[in-house]
Every structure is written in C-alpha cells, then in structure tokens.
Amino acid sequence: MHSVLLALAACGLLTSAGRACADELTGTLRKIRDDGVVVLGVREASIPFSYFDGKRTVGYSQTIALQIVDEIRKTLGTSQLRVHEVTVTSSNRTPMLLNNQIDLECGTTAHTVERENVAAFSDSFFQHAVRMVTRKSSGITDFPDLAGKPVVTTAGTSDERLLRSLNTDKQLNMRIISARDHQEAFNAMKEGHAVAFVMDEPIVYGLKATDPHPDDFIVTGAPLGYEVYACMFRKGDEPFRALVNRVIAHSQTSGDAERLYRRWFTQPIPPHGINVNFPLSEQNRALFAHPNDHALD
Incomplete structure (x- = not known):
C-alpha cells in the first residue's frame, strides 16, 4: 500500500480520498498527455517578458512558462513531452486559448476582473x-x-x-x-x-x-x-491551476523569482546585450513574499 501511495504522489495526482491514476486526468493535463505536446502562446516583442531573440523565444515570463512545462513533465511522468510555440497577439490570445489552439499563455497578459469571465489566471508574477x-x-x-x-x-x-x-x-x-x-x-x-x-x-x-x-x-x-501579469489558461481546471500556482509560488517564496527578475530587468539581455534597467519595485517584492491571484482593478 505504501508503494502505491508513493507512486500516486509522484504523479502529482493523489486526491484527498486517496483515489487517482493517470486515466482519471481531466482538462488541460489530459489534453497534454493525449497529444504528447504542450502548446504555449508566446509573444514576438514583449521585451523582456516574452520575445523572439533571433533564434528562440526568451524572456522573464517565457522562463516561467518553461518551468511550468517541466512541472507538467514530472506530473505526467514523462520526459518526452514536446513543446509547441504559437505566436499570439493581444487581440487573439484569448480566442486561441478558448479554441484549444494554445494551452497556456505566460506573456504580458493582465489579470483583470473582466477577463475572469472567459479565462482563468494563475498567481500573479509581476505588478x-x-x-x-x-x-x-x-x-x-x-x-x-x-x-x-x-x-x-x-x-x-x-x-x-x-x-x-x-x-x-x-x-x-x-x-x-x-x-x-x-x-x-x-x-x-x-x-x-x-x-x-x-x-x-x-x-x-x-x-x-x-x-x-x-x-x-x-x-x-x-x-x-x-x-498584474499572470499566466492564462482555461476556466474550470483546478488540477492545472494548482500545478501552475505551485510552480509560481515556490519560485517566489524561495528567492528564485527575484534572481530571475534581476536576470531580465537589471542585466544585459539577448540578443544585443541591452539593459532594461528596471529595478525590482517594493510592490513586486511584496508580491513575491505573498503569492496571490488577485486582480487589481
């Protein structure tokens, strides 16, 4: 029995009642497992959050998205999960999410009360x-x-x-x-x-x-x-929300988020080595200390 519980816990799928298995996956995690691919919505020019550097998509929020992908791999117990990137704009990112053309978007999308009517949002990663x-x-x-x-x-x-x-x-x-x-x-x-x-x-x-x-x-x-910026995903998907928030909250409270911030906002960034020179604000420092998913409007 102990080995069964360990296996379930390793999948990240153990429920309070102790009943879970991969076949019971729902929502986004099930879609990703069945397709063998996670589809990320990325931006072309949201410097330094999510942008194309001439070779690949990079940035502060793109790094967060890839950390979430790593957690999805661990949860599904596979190292073979592929990542497919789809370029989105401010106008089409929500329709593409709702039409299942992307699974997750961690670019520069503001979490607003109005947007909660159509999409779900993670813990905030930037104010x-x-x-x-x-x-x-x-x-x-x-x-x-x-x-x-x-x-x-x-x-x-x-x-x-x-x-x-x-x-x-x-x-x-x-x-x-x-x-x-x-x-x-x-x-x-x-x-x-x-x-x-x-x-x-x-x-x-x-x-x-x-x-x-x-x-x-x-x-x-x-x-x-x-x-506040947050990752956006489909509504009504509590297992996926819990996974995404686990990644963001751990990064913020462990100090990793502040190190990531310094990397993209106070140091030279690709492709030309410019420095955005935007030091960490007290508001973001407070956010990192107390992760939450509250809209500010």
Whole structure:
C-alpha cells in the first residue's frame, strides 16, 4: 500500500480520498498527455517578458512558462513531452486559448476582473503601472498634455480600455490609434504618427532600451492604473491551476523569482546585450513574499 501511495504522489495526482491514476486526468493535463505536446502562446516583442531573440523565444515570463512545462513533465511522468510555440497577439490570445489552439499563455497578459469571465489566471508574477513613452522633445509630461493629440496603444489590451475611458471621462478628444503589437505601437510614436505610446511601464522601458537612440525618449505620466501579469489558461481546471500556482509560488517564496527578475530587468539581455534597467519595485517584492491571484482593478 505504501508503494502505491508513493507512486500516486509522484504523479502529482493523489486526491484527498486517496483515489487517482493517470486515466482519471481531466482538462488541460489530459489534453497534454493525449497529444504528447504542450502548446504555449508566446509573444514576438514583449521585451523582456516574452520575445523572439533571433533564434528562440526568451524572456522573464517565457522562463516561467518553461518551468511550468517541466512541472507538467514530472506530473505526467514523462520526459518526452514536446513543446509547441504559437505566436499570439493581444487581440487573439484569448480566442486561441478558448479554441484549444494554445494551452497556456505566460506573456504580458493582465489579470483583470473582466477577463475572469472567459479565462482563468494563475498567481500573479509581476505588478506594474500603466504609463506612457514619448519623445523628450515633445514637451509632454502627463496625460492631460495628450488632449487633442494622436495617441497610440496596443489593440486588445486592458491599457486600451483604460485610455479610452480616460478620453471619455476627461473629454480629452485624443485620437486613439490601436496598433497590432507593442513594437508597431512604439514605431508609430517614434515615426510621428502619435505623440505618445500608452502601455505597461516595463514594456515601454524595454522598447525604449532596445531603440538605437534610447535617450531620445522618456517614460512619463502619473500612473493611469496598476495591474498584474499572470499566466492564462482555461476556466474550470483546478488540477492545472494548482500545478501552475505551485510552480509560481515556490519560485517566489524561495528567492528564485527575484534572481530571475534581476536576470531580465537589471542585466544585459539577448540578443544585443541591452539593459532594461528596471529595478525590482517594493510592490513586486511584496508580491513575491505573498503569492496571490488577485486582480487589481
């Protein structure tokens, strides 16, 4: 009996009643076991979270996703599990999850109360403010300065919703441009199609740092709001939620998350060795000390 319990525990499938086996897998874990592959939704240009470095997808949240894949392998008792990456955007990531085209997305998706209606979210792995990046020469320092001007953000993001609400509530009469992805939005600002790019603070710091002339730009504005990033997966899948949260919580409370943070936000990163220079905030330090899955809106 003792050996049976050990075997079940090793599979990560032991229930409180002591009944479990691989054939009783449900939801995402069963899909992954049957397919022999876990499908990750990844981003092309969410530096330094999830981005293509010319050879492969890398980044802070991509590393977290791969740590989760390792835990899935242990849980299913197989080293043969393949990883298939599918590039997603802010607009299509949720439909692709709901249509079973991806199993897990750990890019730069904000966990919001509204999104809980269609998807499930892990413990948060990053807290941030929503601000903007603009040219230093623009004279823009805060959101009221955007009145009557063209402003760009990324389509399908919570930031777009915040920006449109601000535009209506404060009657700023901004002309809001919705770009396909973060790089396209930054380029629109850089090329003069918009005076500012409104987005998550670490994203705009990353794009600014990777530009050939980073000192031409400034991140500014009182925070439009605060949000948290989390991994996204299908609703109603408690075994998968428990697995994902186990990985994230252990990383945060063991100190691994802080080391991972330093690797991607305060040290040179591929492919060109730039440094985002975005030190760990007290909010993220508190998050790591007390893992949770609370939306901030």
